[in-house]
Amino acid sequence: MLPLSAKDDEYKPAKLNLLAKTSGWFRAIFSDQTSRNLFFFLLLNLSFAFVELSYGIWSNSLGLISDSFHMFFDCTALLAGLAASVISRWRCNDSFSYGYVRAEVLAGFVNGLFLIFTAFFIFSEGVERALEPPDVHHDRLLPVSVAGLLVNLVGIFVFQHGGHGHSHGDDGGHGHSHSLFNGSANHKDSHTDSHGGHGHSHGGHGHGHQDQHSHQDQHSHQDQHQALYSQDKFLPGKGSSKQILQGVFLHIVADTLGSVGVIISALLMQKYDLMIADPICSMLISLLIGVSVVPLLRESIGILMQRTPPTLDHALPECYQRVQQLQGVYNIQEPHFWTLCTDVYVGTLKLLVAPDADARWIQTQTHNIFTQVGVRQLYVQIDIAAM
């Protein structure tokens, strides 16, 4: 007979609590492939930044130190993505009744904003430099930027690899938790051959568009959706969304582009003494970054502002019509449809019905109609019209 104890908290010293918390975080991070990838890449980036910083302090080179701080700043994007991917899996509680799934959208948004800021700063600096090209010391520039490029290439490879495996898994009918990513991953895969950041960033850009189309013909994605909705109810559970990944991926691509630009301009400056190459390169890169971020930003702003999901834009009028054709339904009032997080749509609706109508039947029918277009959570308030 083992002794039974009711006082659980006596067995948890405070020190161990912290440890448990940390280990809990780590477990949370490692339980999902995306966050694991993010974590490793963050570690890689951080270590690179530290090496750069310490080397910079040791050799007393200001350029290296400031560059390492830039790297730290870049790490914040990864950190935001990582935090969001962990947070979005927290359970819902009383105050956060929808759970924390919106964190992923927010993370994508923040990443996009940061990228826009960065692009803007780079652009303004490029303009400034184009007007009066400064003397760039390109002796130390090349190795650092090549190393940065390598790190970022690893990042691109890792995130593509993740998507790669998934797209394979999906073809085989695997029920992976984050098959959401495969839409983008497939697209990016087709760009893998065109090495260099240019093609990649365009891949990201095109993805924003392609994704919207791919939802129009849902029936072609049938098995993917089956795998996707295997979770109970509306909570997406583990699926880290494409918003985080898109944001992080764009960030890495931007960094890669930056290093590529630096390398190219350094080469141009060394070989041909074209001092103008540096500002032009940086301006082009910032333009590219800006353009590729726009779809992400637009999408996430739409979600955050409770926009009617663009994928439902065409489906909804038809649904309204069908609901109105139900027996006894007079009118539809205050239809609100919005996106909770990727591919989870929530809707509320008020129906004005005749006094003698079968409210339960109407309710069920309405639920059916909207479930068919992919609205997961629907609230139908039935108001009986006064005679």
Add this chain to the structure above:
Amino acid sequence: MDEKYSSNVLSSGKLGMVEVPNARLTRYIILLLISKVLKAVGIFESYDILKVVHIVQFIFILKLGSAVVLLFFQKPFSSGKAISKRQWIKLLKHSVLGCIISLLGFFGLTLCGPLRTLLLFEHSDVVVLALLAVLFTTSGGGPSKTRGAALFIIAVVCLLLFDNDDLMAKMAEHPEGHHDSALTHFLYTAIAFLGVADHKGGVVLLVVSLCLKVGFHSASRKLSVEVGGAKRLYALDNLVSSAVLLPWVIVLSATTESKVESWSGLILPLALIVFSVMILEFYVEAVCAAKMEAPRCARYSTAALFLSALLLAHFWSHPFTDRLLSVRTPLHGRGGTEHVLSGGVVVSAVIFVLASSILSAPSRKGQKGTLVGYSPEGTPLYNFMGDALQHTSQSLPRFIKESLKQILEEYDSRQIFYFLCLNLAFTFVELFYGVWTNSLGLISDGFHMLFDCSALVLGLFAALMTRWKATKIYSYGYGRVEILSGFINGLFLMVIAFFVFVESVSRLFDPPNINTDMLTPVSVGGLLVNLVGICAFSHAHSHGAAKSCPSSDHGHSHNEHGHGHAHGGHGHAHGSHGHAHGGGGGGMNANMRGVFLHVLADTLGSVGVIISTLLINQFGWLIADPICSLCIAVLIFLSVIPLIKDACEVLVLRAPPEHEKELDHALAKVEKIDGVLSYRDAHFWRHSASMVAGTIHIQVMAEVLEQRVIQQVTSVLKDAGVNNLSVQVEKEAYFQHMSGLSSGFHEVLAMTQQMESVQCLKDGTCIM
């Protein structure tokens, strides 16, 4: 509106644009572009030649060369009907006028350089006629044309005022002695008499001659019909004008000695000019005018001409070009008096392109109407759809007026707007002063201020947008914009704080030498402006809670007081934050908070600059500057965190914290309502400052009246602050229905998709 029905419709020509497919026109467009680029090259070349060749000689050579070529091509004497004596006299007049105009044009070229000449002189007739119509007639063609005309004038003014060309000063020093003929001397004295500088005189001269040219072109149309075609007229005109110029040239070459060393070196460039400026352009333009509409032609050619002119101006005097074109070495590099490419020119070139594209855009009149027949008098009758009547182009002044009215309506946006105006005024004063005194520090500071204004603009825009009505797509309205804007502003501040931090850390190791002479007045000015802003905004949302900014302190010296202010403001930010939490729907406005924090950060920045300047001046502590900025970065960071946290909570759909307790009570009350079994999926979230939305499922007993339950639940939750609620009432039978139907969401979806794929689904009832 009745203007549309007037005879103007008839005079404006086409009934709607006849859009010729682009593919057929591509080669004409390319031809046009090439010819325009060549023309730009030719003008640049002729500027070089005009430095050595006298202007009259030059024009004579041009006219003669083109006359010879045209005679060869056009054969004006052997083909067509004979020309009467009266027509010869008209031709003579015509060519004299033409000579004068081209004289003026080329003289302007010598005055202001090729780029400016191209910008001013080479507008097509369509553009100038539209401009003149706007300026001097009442029915100019609507607000868009007015806009174009305003742009045009702005561009000219830009060239006049903001184009500080170093060469101009140089040339003004030696107006005399350089001129070798009575004519140029006369023109110079005429311009000097006007009292403007040489280059500006050139601009004025070119504008005048542009108007003359357009008048001349339209006048010559009749003559060209009489003579038999524009091409023939052109050929004859060239011939006659060279004949007119001949005596002058002979006299000139007899009296003055030529500066030209070898005419043989000039043959090639002259031939190029004759070909590109006189012949190719004329023919291509004639062909394109026949194939395309004139406005379109004008748009393309203007853009091509100006862009190539800009490029050429940049690369013409480049040493690289010299190496490429070593043929021209005798001409090039003489004296080095090249006209520089200043910012004013670039700006005005861009504005010119815009203006001419607006002005040459086809007039909208009669475009949307459909011809239904002719009236008995023979005027065409049009049928206008409602579309055409509603879609009038929005007048810019009216738009500004309306948005101003909207801005001034509400307190928040009014505050932001006034402060924005103040800030912008300060910035522009700073910029102008910086340009005036040529101080780079002031200019860059001005641009920084301009950048800061972007936060204000964002806030203003958000405050406006919040009031937009809900649309079908944004079904909850745009209230969230202000939260997003607050969030963005907060993030922005964080990024700035981070960069300031980094920079100050790097300065901590290696404090740079700052020249402090100009810093103090500017930062004191900035501080004043920002203090006003802090006062305005803290009044805007401190409800008497934190009056930390007494306005009586204003006139004081701001060094120590400023710091106190800043701290007060800082504490105040927290205070207002607490207030928002405790107030309970009092008006948490993230947007205003973001703007306020931004202003606060600016204030802190100027305070820091002032303090560090004082410390450096008094004690020579160079380390004071990085330490100050370090503190400021940390302060900004700390003060932004609450804003970001709140905005995040709203954005991830947290239940509004200030309503949490009430909501709990309300839910407990809901459970106690008669007939209610339980509730599930209760979600409440704050949508915007004024709206809390909520959804709830309620299970009731079978015999309860649903409507009554809905009303009770709604009223209970409304008391708790939820003002956009939808309640779904479920009875036992509903669950049986749903569970009998399917066990979950994904199965319904899968089933639907299968049914869709076999195309058997007709309507919702099919499932049953």
